[in-house]
Amino acid sequence: MKKLLLLLFSFALFGLWSERNVQSVHASTIASERLYRLYNPNSGEHFYTKARLEKQQLVALGWQDEGTGWYAPVTGEAVYRLYNPNAGDHHYTLSAGEKEALVAKGWRYEGVGWYSAPSNADYAKPLYRAYNPNALAGSHNYTLNKAEQTYLTSLGWQDEAIAWYGVNLPSPLIVDLSEWQSPSKIDYDTLANQIDGAIVRVYTGYRADNNYQRHLTELQKRGVPVAVYAYVAPSDTLAEINAQATQFYHLASSFQPKFYWLDVEDEYLSGGLTDGTSIRDAMESYRLTLATNGASKIGAYIANNRFATFNLDTTKFQAIWVPTYGDNSGYYENNAPDSTENFALHQYTSTARLKGYDGSLDLNRLSGQVSFAQLFS
Template identity: 40%
Template sequence: MSRPRPLIIDISEHQLPSNINYHVLANSIDLAVVRVQFGSLREDWQFRTHLQELKKVGIPVHVYAWVRGISASDMAQEALAFYQRGQAFQPLFWWLDVEERTMVNLAQGAEVFRQRLKALGAKKVGIYVANHLFHSFGFNESLISKYDGLWLPTYGADTGEYQGANPTAANYYDWHQYTSTGRLPGYSGPLDLSRHVGRQPFSFFLGGPEEKLVSYEMGTSVVINGVYKSSVSQEKLRPLRNQGVITKIVHGAPNPYLLDNGALGWVNDQVIVSQGESVYQVKAGDTLWSIGQHLGISWQQLASLNQLTNPDVIYPGQLLRY
């Protein structure tokens, strides 16, 4: 059994400030995430006190909001309430806590929340998603790549210590909440404990520069002169062909770009020679005609360029060159 460092806790009104010795607790933790709200209408009763006391003892603070929006407009309103409540404390990071199914596609709703927070001025926005609900909520690694951090919980036996039970919803994540029954000096009750996994350096979560972690975006067509078997492989191989489309990005990996959903392999900036043709990813409800109107070319050109035998048959996620 072990207790990894750096050690991260998250707290809310359930941990009463009157029961916490912040000076003692500060000796055991490296960062604290404080809940600000439960939906837009329900403010956490203790968030201001927690944030003030943690800052006094020199603990870096993040904030989180339990997401409860039932529509896109409701998600935007929740983001506004979250920002207005939290901005005075200058948190280093803003987290969306997605655990409750309030929309058919929570991933789409959360994206509205994220975009609104960014527009309001939040520099770094991450997301916490229940590990067992990750995919049923509509999340995938492409959508998650838009966030500045991914935090996944899974407890195993939930003994209060990390015992090697890791999240399964995504291959790469930044934080792992590994218990809800942790015990630390300075507070007599149970605490959620999380460990930093390392997709991005811990300094990034302590106010480090908001650096661009990758040079290319999803859907970009690139010309390459080499390829790798995995995102962490060191052996450069000869590619089957010299051009592919980025269909997945793993931030912080040595070879962060997956080409053609794995049919071509993984690449990095060093083996990318240049950017190739532009690519459009089909969305639900798209038609070839509407895509052409959006891109400023005819649907006939799109059909010909992509060798579509039936231009009426396209599907969400399909990549079309133009």
């Protein structure tokens, strides 16, 4: 949300330090891309690809789309993809020796499928490999899920340990965008392939966000579910607060977003309005004005340290969105907010890198309290 100079300066210093200490690898310097997982119910094969078009072609042929398999770095150690024309299945390996041995036996080398993160990277997440000695096709399975690996080995599959490493990013992956993310730096086709949903800032509290129309148009054109948010600016009167809500709805409604979010974080809101209205009452009036205009789902974005200060009636909102970054390393650090609020969304970093955008991004995950569909459909 807010980009603080102090934070930027601290990352600049970190960058200077890391040039002298190259053994430390951080996800904020490495872009990631989605790998899709598909299943062939006829052969039993699982297939993995980063190409959305290839995924769509296979689904049209009867393959089952199993969603996101994992996120991979766009650079790193190559994972080779091979095809067995006799059995009709694929194999993936980090080992150049294994690749060459299979090619010698008649397998077709199909190039680099994706890349593996370094095993010692603090953002690395292992992909487990299991082998079915009884299968002709689909004899190998690769998964992030340790429970899935354990289940397969209980059925007689052989545990072949770790195949390679992905990047620790939760799925579904939700990004939030504003004018800070210039369209000139975005390849919308590529970025849309990496994310499941987007929350776009429409209103700054004083004016329309400069890029909201472009962001919403391009994302919706590519089938990305969207929601919208507005920064709530300090005001003198309740009438001004209600005017912000009306303008927010007026700007966003033509895009038919499923959720409207209030970004309630400005420290100057803590004292309430100049006319004496408390921030609690002011935000309830903002919410009611949005609802009266036609917004059916309304949520609040608020930091943990603001709950007590602002004393919002969070029960009036359909969902709460909480930011906590930990080390703000660009990936999920398993740092769920220490909050007594029943939050639906967790913004866990503001320095992520995804293929399709040349810069830092805010990423968000579901808390498990609500479903993706409840927020985006």
